[in-house]
Amino acid sequence: MKDRYDFKEIEAKWQQKWAEQDIYAVPDFSDRPKYYCLEMFPYPSGKLHMGHVRNYSIGDVVARYKTMQGFNVLHPMGWDAFGLPAENAAIKHGALHPAQWTKDNIDAMRAQLKQLGISYDWNREVATCHPGYYKWTQWLFLQLYHKGLAYKKKAAVNWCPSCATVLANEQVKEGICERCASDVEKRELEQWFFKITDYADRLLADLDKLQGWPDKVKIMQENWIGRSEGAEITFTIDGFDETITVFTTRPDTIYGVTYMVLAPEHPLVEKLIAGRPQAEQVKEFVARVRNQSELARTSTETEKIGLPTGAYCVNPLSGEKVPILVANYVLLEYGTGAVMGVPAHDQRDFEFARKYNLPIRVVIQPEGAELEPDSMTEAYDGEGLMVNSGPFDGTPNREGIAAVTRYLEERGLGKGRVNYRLRDWLISRQRYWGAPIPIIYCDRCGVVPVPEEDLPVMLPMDVAFKPTGRSPLEEHRDFVNTACPSCGGPARRETDTMDTFMCSSWYYYRYTSPRDEDNAWDPDKVRRWLPVDQYIGGVEHAILHLLYSRFFTKVLCDLKLVDNDEPFTNLLTQGMVLKDGAKMSKSKGNVVSPEDIVAAYGADTARLFILFASPPERDLEWSDQGVEGCYRFLNRVWRLVAPLGDTPAGAPLPGNAKLAGVNKDMRRVTHQAIKKVTEDVGNRFNFNTAVSAIMELVNAMYQYREVPECDRDAGVLREAVDALLLLLAPFAPHITEELWAVTGHEGSIHAMPWPAYDPEAIVEDEITIVVQINGKVRDRMLVPAGMEPDAMQELVMQQERVQQLIGDKKVLKVIPVPGKLVNIVVK
Numbered sequence: 001m002k003d004r005y006d007f008k009e010i011e012a013k014w015q016q017k018w019a020e021q022d023i024y025a026v027p028d029f030s031d032r033p034k035y036y037c038l039e040m041f042p043y044p045s046g047k048l049h050m051g052h053v054r055n056y057s058i059g060d061v062v063a064r065y066k067t068m069q070g071f072n073v074l075h076p077m078g079w080d081a082f083g084l085p086a087e088n089a090a091i092k093h094g095a096l097h098p099a100q101w102t103k104d105n106i107d108a109m110r111a112q113l114k115q116l117g118i119s120y121d122w123n124r125e126v127a128t129c130h131p132g133y134y135k136w137t138q139w140l141f142l143q144l145y146h147k148g149l150a151y152k153k154k155a156a157v158n159w160c161p162s163c164a165t166v167l168a169n170e171q172v173k174e175g176i177c178e179r180c181a182s183d184v185e186k187r188e189l190e191q192w193f194f195k196i197t198d199y200a201d202r203l204l205a206d207l208d209k210l211q212g213w214p215d216k217v218k219i220m221q222e223n224w225i226g227r228s229e230g231a232e233i234t235f236t237i238d239g240f241d242e243t244i245t246v247f248t249t250r251p252d253t254i255y256g257v258t259y260m261v262l263a264p265e266h267p268l269v270e271k272l273i274a275g276r277p278q279a280e281q282v283k284e285f286v287a288r289v290r291n292q293s294e295l296a297r298t299s300t301e302t303e304k305i306g307l308p309t310g311a312y313c314v315n316p317l318s319g320e321k322v323p324i325l326v327a328n329y330v331l332l333e334y335g336t337g338a339v340m341g342v343p344a345h346d347q348r349d350f351e352f353a354r355k356y357n358l359p360i361r362v363v364i365q366p367e368g369a370e371l372e373p374d375s376m377t378e379a380y381d382g383e384g385l386m387v388n389s390g391p392f393d394g395t396p397n398r399e400g401i402a403a404v405t406r407y408l409e410e411r412g413l414g415k416g417r418v419n420y421r422l423r424d425w426l427i428s429r430q431r432y433w434g435a436p437i438p439i440i441y442c443d444r445c446g447v448v449p450v451p452e453e454d455l456p457v458m459l460p461m462d463v464a465f466k467p468t469g470r471s472p473l474e475e476h477r478d479f480v481n482t483a484c485p486s487c488g489g490p491a492r493r494e495t496d497t498m499d500t501f502m503c504s505s506w507y508y509y510r511y512t513s514p515r516d517e518d519n520a521w522d523p524d525k526v527r528r529w530l531p532v533d534q535y536i537g538g539v540e541h542a543i544l545h546l547l548y549s550r551f552f553t554k555v556l557c558d559l560k561l562v563d564n565d566e567p568f569t570n571l572l573t574q575g576m577v578l579k580d581g582a583k584m585s586k587s588k589g590n591v592v593s594p595e596d597i598v599a600a601y602g603a604d605t606a607r608l609f610i611l612f613a614s615p616p617e618r619d620l621e622w623s624d625q626g627v628e629g630c631y632r633f634l635n636r637v638w639r640l641v642a643p644l645g646d647t648p649a650g651a652p653l654p655g656n657a658k659l660a661g662v663n664k665d666m667r668r669v670t671h672q673a674i675k676k677v678t679e680d681v682g683n684r685f686n687f688n689t690a691v692s693a694i695m696e697l698v699n700a701m702y703q704y705r706e707v708p709e710c711d712r713d714a715g716v717l718r719e720a721v722d723a724l725l726l727l728l729a730p731f732a733p734h735i736t737e738e739l740w741a742v743t744g745h746e747g748s749i750h751a752m753p754w755p756a757y758d759p760e761a762i763v764e765d766e767i768t769i770v771v772q773i774n775g776k777v778r779d780r781m782l783v784p785a786g787m788e789p790d791a792m793q794e795l796v797m798q799q800e801r802v803q804q805l806i807g808d809k810k811v812l813k814v815i816p817v818p819g820k821l822v823n824i825v826v827k
Contacts, residue, residue, distance in 0.1 A: 005638035007602030011734040015114060023748055024075070024119045028512070028525050032072035036529050037063040038508055038568075040537030040545070041078045044105035044127075045085060048112045050577040050584055050610070050622065051538070053594050057607045058574055058616050058687070059536045060118045064730035065681050067119075068754040074529055075119055076511040078126035079106050082134075082500045084163050084179055087433040090465040098433040099461065102129055112594065116603045117733045119750070124514045128503035133510065134435040135456035136520035137503050140552075141438055142449050143559055149195045150427075152447070156265055156290070156332065157426060159187040164470075165431045166191065171544075175292065186265075186290045192437060192496060194425040196551045200225055201418075203550055212570030214617070220542045226421025231405045233340070233414040235260060235313040238321055242268055244313055247335040247419045250345065251408070252400035255389040256363035258353065259341040260313050260324045261306060264289045265332040272311040272324060282307050282326060289328045297328050304329045304352050316413040317390065317404075327352065333423055343379065344371070350379035363388050364397045425548065427499040432463055432472040434497030442484035442491040451485050457493065471495045501544055505552040508532055508567060526562055535568035542573070572685060575619035577610070584622070592622055604732035605631040611731055612691040633695060634735055637728065640701055641721055641739045663713040664765075666704045670720045671761040673697040677727045678757065687731070694727050726755050770821040771796055778805050789816040796822040 018024065039059040042052060063075040079102075086098035106127060113120065126133050144150045158167040162182035171177065172184050196203075204225045207218045230249035237244060244260060262269055264286040273279040285307050289297070306327035313324055322341075329348065330339050343353035343360045353360055360373040366384040386392045386400045395403060408414030428437070436457040438450035450457055460479045463472040473479050473495040484491040512525040531553075537545075549567045557565040576583050579590040597606045609630040614620040659667055673693050680690035701720050704712065721743060729736040729749045740749035764785045769792065771779040779801055783792060793816045796802055802824070809826035816822045 003639070003642070005635045005642075005735070007604065007634075007734070010738045011115075011117065011603055014734050014737045015117060018117075018748075019114070022123075023750065024121050025123055026072060026074055026121050028522075028528060030072040032070055034074070034529055035063075035066045035071035035534075036074045036508075036532045037066065037534045038074075038076070038511075038532045038536070040535070040541060041080050041504070041507060042109065043083060043085070044079045044081055044102055044109055046105040046108060048109055048594050050592055050594060053116065053606060054574055054577055054610045054616075054620065055536060055538070056113065056116065056118050057610050058572065058685075059534075060116075060607075060733075061611065061681065061687060061730040062534055062536070062685070063119050064733065064750055065754065067750065068726070068729070068752060069682070070753065074124075074511065075121060076124040076126075076514075077113065077118070077120040077122070078124075078507060078511065079109075079128065080500060080504050080507070081106065081127040081129035082434045082497075082503055084165065084431060084433070087431055087465065088163070090433075094465075097461065099129065102127075102433075115598055116594070116607065119733070124511050126507060126510050126514050128435075128500070128507065129433070131456045131458060132515075132517065134503070136510065137435045137498065137506070138438040138450070138455050138457060139452060139520060140506060141498065141502070142452060142455075143561070144194060144555060145439075145449055147555070147559065149198065149555065150192060151195065152190055152192050154188055154190050155193075155426070156186050157189050157191055159185045159189075161185060163431075165429050166426065183291075189428075189430075191426055191428040192439075192494075194427055194551075196425045196548075197420060197422055199551050199554050200227065200420045200422050202554055203422075203547065206550070206554075206566060209566055210568075210571070213568075214539075214571065214573055217539065217542045217546065217571060217573060221547055224422060224543050224547065228419050228421075230401075230417060230419060231408060231414050232336070232417040233316060233408060235316060235340070237268075237272070237324070238312040238314060240271070240311070242271070244268065244324070244338050245336045246338045246340045247417060248340060250342065250401070251404040251414070252386060252389075252392075252395075252397040253342040253345045253363055254315065254340070254404060255318055255386075255392075256342040256344050256361045257315055257318075257320075257322055257340045258343060258359040258361055259322050261327045261330050261339045261341055261352075262309070262324060263330040263332040263337040264326050264328065266326070266337045269309065269326055272309040276310040278307065278310060282309060285326065292328065297331065302329070304348065304355070306352065306356060316408070316411075323358075325356075334421065335419060344373060344376065345379055345381055347379040347381070350376070361388060425499075425551070427502055428496040429499055430471045430495075431497055432459070432465070434500060435503060436473070437494040437496050437498055439494040440482060440484060440491045441494070442487065442489060444489055445484055445486040445491075448484055448486050448491070454485070471497065473497070501548050504545055505548045506556075508549075509556075509562070520561075523561075530562060531564045531566055532568045534570045534572065536572045536574065538576075539573035546571075572616060574616045575614065577620050577622060579622040581621070597627060601627060601631045602634075602734070604634055604735050608634065608691065608731050611687040613688065615688055616685055633698070634732060636698060636702075637724070638735065638739070640698060640705070641725070642742055644717075644721060644743060659713065659716065662704065662707050662711065663716045666700065666713075666720060667716050667761050668764065669697060669700040670716075670723050671757040673727060674723055674755050674757040675762060678754070681730070690727075691731060694724065694731075697724055697727070723755050725749060726752060767819060769796075769819070771799075771802060772821055772823040773805055774825060775823060785819075787818070789818050792816040792818065792822055796824075 037059055039055050063073050067073045081102050086101050089101045090096055090098050158172050160167055160177040160182055162180045163177060167177060175184060176182060177184055204227055207222060210218060228249050230247055231251040232245055232247050235244045273282045304327060306325040309324045309326060311324045312321040314321055341349045343349040344362045345364055362371045362373055363386060364384045365371055365387045366382055371380055384397055386395045386397050392400050405416045436459060438457050440448045440450060442448055460476050463476055465472060480492050482491055482493055509521045509526055512529050513521040516522060553567040554565050556562045579592060582588055582590060584591045594606060609627045612630060613626050676693040677690045680686040725736045725740050737749050766782045767785050768780050769783050770777050783795060793814045806826055812825045812827055814824050
């Protein structure tokens, strides 16, 4: 047997054998219990980065472990293949079509994944840009359309001039495009939306079902949905027929309204300022504010700026006229686009009122205090009694919230309402490389959905890529011009394509029936596999992808297309991979190539390091020394196991009762390692501590090897070797597969049962306990395992060393903690 660990030869050999034998193909139906393990599929950008390697290595350990535990594991991979980068590459390079650019990148990344030895069932591979996939994306759009959940409206949208497309709110970070870092503008466009707001309550309430999700992700979704209860109140406008409706969570403060604020985009602004001296000034202000980001306008650090319109509205309860202003901190997209100013009881309103010398009126007095507007330095938003509030004076304000709401409803001046921060999902994109929206426009019939039998609406390949701000599909006459499915007359196709999050909101269903040409999925197979048992991916997808996937699943459940109403039972969000304290990126020049690491150290080393260096949910700091340390460890495993040939496999395993001394100790360490790794991988996903336990087992085996052969038990050695390889197999699949064969075993190690520990074997004859004096560790000693507290105390107090430490001090009490310590309290 070679005395050198030749990872290049070993990894190539086993990757080829696994492919030839198709060992990771999984049947849909089996006597084994099902387990669906899934990592978020990647965008085919061309090369894997270390974040990918971490994500997929984590998933692979889970999938291999569950397989060895007796589960029928579905572990697929595919490609989120539509999107802007492919089209931008076509615009930049001219000759390179997005389809070819995407295919080339998929080929490269697939080869990298196979090089890492990830246990994917490649028979189930999907790419969202393939007509066999996006046909069903379009079909799902039609299901939402027919259910009344898809609609088109004119709306102010985020426009990236560089990418020349619309962005969802979630794709705008601090006013810039998350893809190209360009400043984002606001434009009015006709857009397609999904009514995700219809599911807001269920999306919020069902977070309680997700016991296997990190709390931080559930909190992020809860905050994004942003449910708030309050009242919708109608204010008439003095001299106008129109009214202003506001939503407030504090109707108890309505008598404290001293001004009204409209969003600059509010449709009433232009009418209210018409013919007034300040009209041009307000118009300039509106134009300037419209292009500011939502974050900039609502940030607590941003100066709140407003202008009077010259118009007044009337408080529906007090009858008082209050001025109407426009201000930068009010957004048309949230609530009603209007906010009633109550400066005495809202800090933002307080600061705004002080800045513009607007009145401040106290309507909630705290118990035992007397608030005076002129002496207030900040708003009071606590509890108290209502004052200056007409018939509600003396009412505790918390009771007043409901009382005022009822009063408004009885008089037709308002109503109770639940409001959400969540907006409907904007899915239109003015780009080519996406799934065409299956809608046709006919002058006679109006909006006509494409019949299901005519799907897919194919993307034409012969388009011109120019950064015009319009979809290239608009210039393609053969695509645009069509016949109306209803009347047969001339019609035109929708030229917007769908947001790529549409494609990724259902891909986990398609894996169950990846080649089905007649259905999006087989209901029996979906019933078998869904929901996903373990989902793994970055926390950056907590809002977009995960929320949209939950929405999709609930819609599909309502349509009786699936039985589950949540897509992912358990979620693991892994941390980032850092180098020199920063996220790896080309711009920072700190990228480590997975290909370079695999070439220099092997795939098993790359996997082992990235799993060992940090708990999966935390960020991982890259360390060249850490990689080298994992490589040295695998070499130690090789040198330990390879020379044994097939000797261990032929040795009988004795019962624990027949063992003593070093043999019993070795068997105890082996079974302690099995217990530790099983708990760390199976219960906690503490892969780093699991690897540490395997390393400790290897150290113990090296020590055991130094025992004279005549004193060693061949069965103990065989068991330790087998356990070592089985425990290490999910982490380092190639070297363990080779050593499994070297040590005389038949079949793949990855098809073997996971080892079980022997409870009797892990019991220690003696344990080390700590001796403390006044809580400080002063000594350690060996005692029989399972020793009773009184016996521990007596044995410790008899020790000469302990008596010396106590000296002439008085012993006040002795506190024995079984199996751990004895603390002697002296004075």
